[in-house]
Amino acid sequence: MLEAISDFIYRVISGTILGCFLLVLSLLALWHNFVTAHFRHHHDFRDTRSSKTTIIPKQEPHSPRRQKKRHQSLSVSSCSPLNVEEDEDNNIEFDHTITSTDTRPDSNDSSLSDIGTANTSIDSTYNLANHQYVYDKNFTKKNRSELEDNPFQDVLAAEDMKLVPDLKYYYKQYNIEIEEFEVETEDGFIIDLWHLKHDTDSLEKDNERNPDLHPILMLHGLLQSSGSFASSGRKSLAYFLHQSGFDIWLGNNRCGLKPKWNMSALGFDKRKKWDWDMDQMVQYDLKALIETVLSKCKHEKLTLMSHSQGTTQGFMGLVNGELLYGTDFKLSEKLENFVALAPAVYPGPLLDEKQFVKFMAKGIDNPWIFGNKAFLPLMLLMKKITNGVIIIPFMSYVMFNYLFDWNDSLWDKPLRDRHFLFSPVYISVKLMQWWLSPLDNKMSFKKGAGTLFPDSKTWFPVEDGNPVAKPEGLHLNSTRQSKKDYPHFMMFIPRQDRLVDGERLINHFINHESNSLYKIWYIDEYSHLDVLWAHDVIDRIGQPIVENLRLPKRSQVGRAN
Template identity: 55%
Template sequence: MVQKWYHAVVSRLITVCFLTVLMICAIWHNFFTSHLLKRKQRIILDPRDTRAANVITPQTTGHSHMVRRRTESFSSLVPLEVDVEVDDVNNIEYDRTISRRTELKDSDFNPFSDILSAEDLKLVPNLQYYYSQYNIIIDEYEVTTKDGFILELWHLRNENEGKTNTKYPVLMLHGLLQSSGSFASSGRKSLAYYMHDSGYDVWLGNNRCGFNSKWDREKLTPNGEWDWDLDSMTRYDLEALIESVLQKKQNKFEKLTLVAHSQGTTQAFMGLVNGEEIYKNTEFRLSDKLDNLVALAPAVYPGPLLDEKYFVKFMAKHIDNRWVFGNKSFVPMMMEMRNLLAGHKIFSFLSYVMFNYLFNWNDILWDRPLRDRHFLFSPVHISVKLMQWWLSLNPLKSSFKTFAEDMFPDIKTWFPIQNETVSMDEHLHRNQHKPLPENWPKILLFTPRQDRLVDGERLINHFINHEPHSVYKIWYIDEYSHLDVLWASDVIERIGNPMLAHLRIPKPTFAS
């Protein structure tokens, strides 16, 4: 007991120092790049279009790529020339568009001014505050997992409709250290609002602990409050959220669409690729519950940034040392700062500069007036054990950083289909083959080329060389990075529209 107390005190002091140094470095980095460099230099230093990405190598089929050019429009006044190279053989679209946001950034003209001027820019850490202005109610539910964690599930509905309807359900699942408010923080320019406005029944799912950690004491003892990682989130949280949505739909639909970002995509692919092991001894199978998986910035393989940033390398080296990070909540000071400062501009600013410094993400493609709002809905509580799953260098632990190949083997087919799979050798199959593509979820991948946190090119190469092409569709977006798939000003045009155009939507069953 005394040793545990020592661990808590020492790790608290170390993480406070760690966060303080990180914040100072982030503020200096922001000041230097924003104020001491000339504007022209800042544009040159922006990593967009300079990344030495891994090469995408489709299999040789003898077919040539079909290249076409199309023009879309943000509005009747501002046409956007979209450059798209389409590879119909491998089912991938290369979005080569450069939107020139670096030039428009300081311009007085903004093609989205009508929408932005209607947005309330007051900072309130509550989605309902903003969505009530759109005549949308956000119902909040609590969902209890089988292992005793109480999750938050948010439901968007119009003020004039009841809590049940016949709309097709879409569940959105967030990334690491975020809540699913990240899908909705752009208001009328967000993917959550867009899907709701397009006639879908939108549910925002949140993983365990979140903003306010809650546990079912009949199922869980205090010793288990922080004893969980991504395996637990995949096994229990995904099942609880999906089954809850389908139950609240009164079994009108047997499946739903999962729209996931970053860590949410990791949970989804873990459940699909390794489902037989993860869900063994249960009746639940993720592949039987999804019509579609929409993966935004999919996190399946680690990217080069994990080996480049000093603070990330420090975390990886010491994450297993309980004297440094403890063994409960990961850097709890982050949540204390949020509880104290969320809703103030300084909190959103500090959150942005820290993300910018750690991961080289920037707001060039975002709507600047909405930037501070995005950071109202993060961070959230996570466990040290979850960060160990992501970063640990311990060879005895299966972490994302060192064991991704074992979890997601490149050379094996994850979604085999009878008479269509590249290799019919079952030793090269991760799962049992199925007779038709419709027996697997349709997988839509939106992979940003500027994302160095994860290796999207490696995942693309896996799909185009080892998966049946009828199972997936890929968009490879040149100028997007990890968070642009949520918050870019043109996210509806570049992700929302093509996503809805390719979803597989069943009719309601109207089960009695």
């Protein structure tokens, strides 16, 4: 009884404080957006600062970096090649390409003015067969010339601009059915898993080229759902990889867009509904999603492709799995590849620079301010009330822009509001404490990343790989015989991402891990969300993924039903 009364008091007082907090934040964000839009119209708003960490690579004197050009064949902005510098010693590609912010179509483009209703027809040139060869990594020069008259920007022009918070609405227009599954975790949470199906005809064609559709599980970032991988429609990573012949699964963490629990498994204890943080998401959510996908696909391994918080889950499970999992589950044995977009392993300087972020960090452990259940439930209530109305996606964008300096300079602006239909989502206050808590007696990302992911220890020791540059001892994993005993790591690190410290992660890998295990792309002009939504994300992330995935031999993979 006393617990119920205290919870009610916390809810009332924290609700009042957070209501004022959100009001002030909204007003400041709107003012910032107004000033930016009306008084700095010709300014390039990209924050060109990186984290404060300097990349210090091991460089052999006889093997200098070399410049190479990669043809920007699928770009909507330019036919010029990407400006890429390759460091072969450390398996890093430095993408120095800088695009113009004036090349993306704006929301008031005349070419888009008639688009936006459910009855909008898609031109027959954008059919499945065309996209199949457009995205094929082996397409020929003849194919390239055929695309000159059908550039990627026309794909954007054919998008339905109506705001509907349901991926099935958009993907039905691409002749892709999305299956929805509910997966129960071992601790009683019901989480959502979405599957982009291949139709029978395309499956038969795919099977001539690749009889085993390799599964890719996508896992989202903080306050997002996995709709973020697919919200760009035919310009999204989910669609691109689906059309490239992969089996795409979109995984969501607990609570998400609509919280669901098995109260019997929770012992009918309502407090357990929000008593969870990153440890439970790694132990239970990630495990449940992977085992479900592998079971349904009848494969032994899959590719995990994560963004931000999802990469934290992946790295925690791989680096500290000995402490988190029982003997019946080893994450490294379930992954063929681990693709990390804007990996969140070490905190960036932004956490100590932004006043509102600092305020959240100082108050996050106080139940009188943030409560002890859902994080900012008022924000989610407003989203539910205004379902599909433009105000919430717009406000989500301006608030993210104000808090984290993220902007849409590199995005296709007509799609911007659609991206925010699938965020924010429900998370627990306890999870935000894991991210932001400044308390010394609590493990948090902000204070304890160096303990969770020790910089100077080798996380993935291997015998048959190239030697480690600076061997200084092992962390938890014992030495494996073959590099194939670990997933192939592919990391896409945006230079302008100041929320996390990607440079520190690069330094760890080039100095303390075998370069036989990984490849890194360091993209100068990208920021934290550009790795999902940039106008040329297919060129700079999608295509390299397809070209560098380690795929199992056919004899090692079970045929999907």
